[in-house]
Amino acid sequence: MEEIEVRLMNHLQVDEVAEVASLSFSGMKDPEKSWRWISCNFNAFPRCQYFVAEGRKSGRVYGYVFWMEKGGFREEAVWELEQIAVHPDYRGFGIGTRLVKDSLRVIIEQLHKRGSKLKLAEVSTGTANEAQRLYEKTLGAKVVMVIPDLYRQDEVVMMARGLDERQSGS
Secondary structure, eight states, X not given: OOOEEEEEOOGGGHHHHHHHHHHHOGGGOSHHHHHHHHHHHHTTTTTEEEEEEEETTTOOEXXXXXXXXXXXXXXXXXXXXXXXXXXXXXXXSSHHHHXXXXXXHHHHHXXXXXXXXXXXXXXXXXXXXXXXXXXXXXXXXXXXXXXXXXXXXXXXXXXXXXXXXXXXTO
């Protein structure tokens, strides 16, 4: 696999991101619905931000992560990792880890430029989803509650604090 770079998604990548989403989530199997969802959120920048794992040579999108700021543009910001997906053919190569870590670094830099800091990151996933390990490893996230029968199954909500300090080396 080629070397990847994580960067903010541009409008030309909406189609590729929608394809990865439709291959990754049962609720987004319809490519048109997937495209509309991603386009809508992409247009809500800077509150909503998509980052892509892009091949350095090919420009191909191997995966994406979607972050959303919650509660207004506060001095102590709360961001939710709303969605992450890696193309099924390229899972297991560390792309998800890179997406989370590299995108979070950019978000924290953006927050600092506007005089804010990251108070906490929130993420939710199915109770049986392997993504919990990714969020524990990359964010230090801990389960704070379980919501019964939210989407397809029970959903865990995880929170991570102290990310701003860890990223800036304080």
